[in-house]
Amino acid sequence: MQDRAYLKCIDEQCGAKYPITYTGVECMAGHLLDVKYKDIPPYSLRELFYNRRNPQGSIFNESGVWRFRELLNFCQIDTGDAKMCSKHLVSLDGAEGRLSKPYHMGRVAEFVGLNSENLWLQPEGYNPSGSFKDNGMATAVTHAKMVGAKKIVCASTGNTSASAGMFAANEGMACDVYIPSGQIAPGKLSQAYQFGTQIVKIDGNFDDALDQSLRDTKENNGYTVNSVNPFRIEGQKTIPYRALEYLGWEPPDWIVYPGGALGNTSSCGKALMELYDWGWIKKIPRIAVINSKGASTLSDLYNGSFEGEKLRWNQGKPNIELIHRYYQSLDEQKKRPNTKATAIQIGRPANILKGLRALEFTNGIVDTVTDAQMLDGMSAVGLNGFDCEMASGATVAGIKKLTSCGIIKKDDSVVGILTGRQKDPMLPVEYHNNPENLFARPPKD
Ligand SMILES: *Cc1c(COP(=O)(O)O)cnc(C)c1O
Numbered sequence: 058m059q060d061r062a063y064l065k066c067i068d069e070q071c072g073a074k075y076p077i078t079y080t081g082v083e084c085m086a087g088h089l090l091d092v093k094y095k096d097i098p099p100y101s102l103r104e105l106f107y108n109r110r111n112p113q114g115s116i117f118n119e120s121g122v123w124r125f126r127e128l129l130n131f132c133q134i135d136t137g138d139a140k141m142c143s144k145h146l147v148s149l150d151g152a153e154g155r156l157s158k159p160y161h162m163g164r165v166a167e168f169v170g171l172n173s174e175n176l177w178l179q180p181e182g183y184n185p186s187g188s189f190k191d192n193g194m195a196t197a198v199t200h201a202k203m204v205g206a207k208k209i210v211c212a213s214t215g216n217t218s219a220s221a222g223m224f225a226a227n228e229g230m231a232c233d234v235y236i237p238s239g240q241i242a243p244g245k246l247s248q249a250y251q252f253g254t255q256i257v258k259i260d261g262n263f264d265d266a267l268d269q270s271l272r273d274t275k276e277n278n279g280y281t282v283n284s285v286n287p288f289r290i291e292g293q294k295t296i297p298y299r300a301l302e303y304l305g306w307e308p309p310d311w312i313v314y315p316g317g318a319l320g321n322t323s324s325c326g327k328a329l330m331e332l333y334d335w336g337w338i339k340k341i342p343r344i345a346v347i348n349s350k351g352a353s354t355l356s357d358l359y360n361g362s363f364e365g366e367k368l369r370w371n372q373g374k375p376n377i378e379l380i381h382r383y384y385q386s387l388d389e390q391k392k393r394p395n396t397k398a399t400a401i402q403i404g405r406p407a408n409i410l411k412g413l414r415a416l417e418f419t420n421g422i423v424d425t426v427t428d429a430q431m432l433d434g435m436s437a438v439g440l441n442g443f444d445c446e447m448a449s450g451a452t453v454a455g456i457k458k459l460t461s462c463g464i465i466k467k468d469d470s471v472v473g474i475l476t477g478r479q480k481d482p483m484l485p486v487e488y489h490n491n492p493e494n495l496f497a498r499p500p501k502d
Pocket of ligand 1: 188189190216217284315316317318319320321322400401446448449476477478
């Protein structure tokens with residue numbers, strides 16, 4: 058075993074060899090060293106590499122979305138045939154979802170008050186455009202291609218436009234993105250420009266941008282890729298698939314998400330309903346959705362703080378009038394969603410009904426956290442060598458809040474989804490320069 062790898066002097070004449078445990082950086086004569094590898098008979102290194110590797114060399118087996126393609130085969134193709142897959146399935150060379158899986162993060166566990174063995178966090182920021190949106194965009198753009206769409210359209214708090222722009226550029230499609238002006242992180246806006254999208258600035262918030270984009274799409278024959286599109290939801294099912302696959306299909310007690318337009322909540326619910334139906338899982342994890350205090354539509358309605366009624370899916374008969382009255386009261390009071398976590402600064406979650414269905418099936422709960430709590434959550438993730446954006450910090454802050462009030466029990470197992478990578482670079486800089494912040498490490502002069 059030990060001598061399959063060794064160190065060797067780069068000087069041909071000298072050629073001194075050292076064991077791999079040698080810690081010097083030069084040979085006795087002062088020449089630099091190389092690390093060398095030997096074949097392991099009867100195989101060559103090349104044979105070993107290819108035997109272990111994905112044997113068909115198919116990007117669709119590597120993709121974190123398409124390796125579950127039998128479970129989202131809306132193209133109705135023979136999924137074993139690689140040629141057919143590459144004709145139909147949209148993929149960024151297999152990169153979507155490939156690196157995001159659950160990780161233990163000790164510093165976060167300590168912060169939220171759980172044992173590290175019971176807590177996993179899944180960084181969806183490890184997607185090629187930097188957020189979980191790539192999971193659903195791969196499938197939505199696949200459907201757009203299937204129906205011959207020439208242009209995809211979305212409204213965005215930032216990450217949707219980055220993801221849509223990336224896939225559109227890769228597929229040679231046009232892409233229009235409706236963006237609430239001044240309310241999007243600089244890193245996200247710059248991606249939309251860089252991928253060559255047509256930006257449409259909306260003087261309003263995300264909810265206004267979505268309304269406008271849906272109206273324009275109808276008139277101009279575009280194809281909407283917001284999470285109201287059911288094919289987005291199909292791809293996002295792979296987020297819980299990957300978590301469950303990693304856990305050997307033994308569901309955790311909880312799956313925790315930040316709540317914005319509620320596409321994630323909806324897709325997680327659908328994935329669990331299907332897996333349960335198919336007998337693939339026996340236990341149903343509870344979904345916890347964490348709203349920002351400044352954009353708390355779902356929490357207000359679900360927990361009965363509006364008109365005292367707790368809004369429920371109610372087996373398919375939700376009180377839709379209650380939702381309308383809530384929106385009306387927001388308008389009357391001129392109350393706009395308001396949080397620094399722009400990705401979840403949404404007042405009218407487009408998927409609220411599918412979200413309620415998911416909460417009913419999983420006996421889910423909804424809670425809120427403050428901006429300060431989200432920033433601490435985001436910073437705790439950073440201390441484990443992972444980065445995430447402020448909205449993802451809601452997951453950590455929510456787990457902490459639910460654990461400290463005993464809803465999440467000390468020995469419950471929890472998977473938290475970190476929805477996106479940091480794209481607002483000044484946020485951590487500001488956080489750490491203020492010594493009053495919990496995890497702040499201000500610079501030295
Ligand atoms: C889009 C987004 C959300 C909100 O997700 P929904 O599925 O709309 O609830 C949360 N975090 C990040 C980073 C996002 O990009």
